[in-house]
Structures are given as C-alpha cells and as structure tokens.
Amino acid sequence: PALDEKVQKIHSAADFDDTLKAAKDKLVVVEWAASKNEESKQIYPFLVELSRTCYDVIFLLVLEDESEKTREIFVREKIEELPHFSFYKGMEKIHEEEAIGPDQLMGDVLYYGDSHDTVAQLHCREDVEKLIADHKEVHKLIVLDVGLKHCGPCVKVYPAVLKLSWSMADTVTFARMNGDENESYMAFLKDMDVIEVPTFLFIRDGEIKGRYVGSAKGELIGEILRYQGVRVTY
Numbered sequence: 001p002a003l004d005e006k007v008q009k010i011h012s013a014a015d016f017d018d019t020l021k022a023a024k025d026k027l028v029v030v031e032w033a034a035s036k037n038e039e040s041k042q043i044y045p046f047l048v049e050l051s052r053t054c055y056d057v058i059f060l061l062v063l064e065d066e067s068e069k070t071r072e073i074f075v076r077e078k079i080e081e082l083p084h085f086s087f088y089k090g091m092e093k094i095h096e097e098e099a100i101g102p103d104q105l106m107g108d109v110l111y112y113g114d115s116h117d118t119v120a121q122l123h124c125r126e127d128v129e130k131l132i133a134d135h136k137e138v139h140k141l142i143v144l145d146v147g148l149k150h151c152g153p154c155v156k157v158y159p160a161v162l163k164l165s166w167s168m169a170d171t172v173t174f175a176r177m178n179g180d181e182n183e184s185y186m187a188f189l190k191d192m193d194v195i196e197v198p199t200f201l202f203i204r205d206g207e208i209k210g211r212y213v214g215s216a217k218g219e220l221i222g223e224i225l226r227y228q229g230v231r232v233t234y
C-alpha cells in the first residue's frame with residue numbers, strides 16, 4: 001500500500017511497543033497487512049481516509065513481508081489472517097477484526113474512539129448518576145446507549161447514534177456506556193434490568209421512561225421521537 005503521512009509505519013516490536021505506550025489512552029488502530037495481499041491493498045485507502053478525519057485516533061500499518069523484524073511482531077501478536085485490524089487503548093488490545101469492509105472499519109473506529117462531543121462518554125456509575133441529576137431540572141430527554149466492548153450490533157448501530165446526536169443536539173442528550181468496562185457498571189446493568197445489548201434507555205426528569213433493545217436505526221429513531229412526544233405511526 002502507498003504510505004500516507006497520517007498512517008505511521010511500524011518497523012519493529014520495539015517501535016510498536018513505544019508507539020502504543022506514547023499513545024496513552026488514545027485509540028490506536030493497527031492494520032496488519034502484506035504488500036502483496038490484494039485485500040490489504042483494497043482496504044488501506046479507507047484507513048488513510050479515516051486517518052485524515054479522525055484526529056484523535058492513531059493509525060498504524062505493519063507489513064508482514066517488510067522484514068524479519070516485522071514478521072516477529074506478527075508471530076508475537078498471533079496474527080494469521082490478512083488483513084487484520086487490532087484496536088488498542090492504554091496498551092491493551094480491546095478489539096480485533098479480520099476480513100472487514102470499509103463500513104465496518106469506520107463503525108469500529110467511531111465506536112472505540114472516545115472524543116465525540118455530541119455523545120457523552122460515561123466511564124463509571126457516578127458519571128451516569130451525575131448526567132441524570134444535571135438534566136433533572138431542564139426536562140431534556142437523555143438517550144443512554146448501553147453496550148459492551150465486544151458487541152457487533154452495538155458497533156453497527158453506533159454511527160447512526162452519532163448522526164442522531166448531531167441532528168438532535170438541541171432537544172436530546174446522547175450518552176453511552178460499555179457495561180463491561182468495570183464491575184460498577186455490571187452492577188448498574190443489573191439494577192437497570194439490562195439483559196441484552198445494545199439497550200437504549202430513555203431518561204427524563206430523573207426517571208427511566210422506557211427502553212429500546214436492538215440495533216435497527218429506523219426503530220430507534222421512532223422510539224426517540226415517541227419519547228419526545230412526537231406521534232409516530234407504524
């Protein structure tokens with residue numbers, strides 16, 4: 001693949017480890033590829049395009065056939081199928097995918113990224129309670145997207161959630177949480193009777209008014225409008 005200045009090429013295990021360490025809590029997306037692999041060549045331009053628009057994400061490219069040093073990284077990270085994408089935060093691998101298309105790659109980057117101003121990122125039970133308390137007096141609808149780190153439907157629906165958060169910013173507050181981020185969240189899910197994900201909780205005036213379980217964009221929009229008081233007919 002042709003290189004782009006926003007996609008950093010990795011040449012050794014030390015280079016890889018140093019880059020992950022320097023990234024701290026930023027999302028790092030790694031494409032594991034080979035220069036003669038056709039699928040790698042096809043998906044790489046989309047990675048480059050994402051690197052130009054997702055400024056808060058670090059994008060890396062590792063070519064298996066570049067040298068013995070890069071092959072060693074592939075062995076260490078147990079990469080077998082190409083192209084392969086790994087997602088890291090805080091030096092921890094949080095997600096990986098094989099043989100995905102541009103839409104899923106974009107969805108994964110958006111889902112695991114963490115700097116969307118219009119969707120509040122909640123990281124502990126106290127964050128949820130504060131969000132609800134802050135909106136109790138203003139009567140604004142909160143749509144809380146509850147998912148898990150490794151949840152295909154959660155990733156699939158998130159780009160739609162992001163778009164809705166842009167278009168409904170004046171009337172709806174969007175937030176999201178990963179239920180398996182810590183034990184406090186798992187207890188919160190139990191308290192909220194969340195059994196399946198993604199579950200969208202509709203909260204107003206400090207109370208859960210309803211919920212939608214699923215990843216169908218049209219149904220989600222309909223439910224949001226319904227809890228805003230807009231009459232929806234099916």
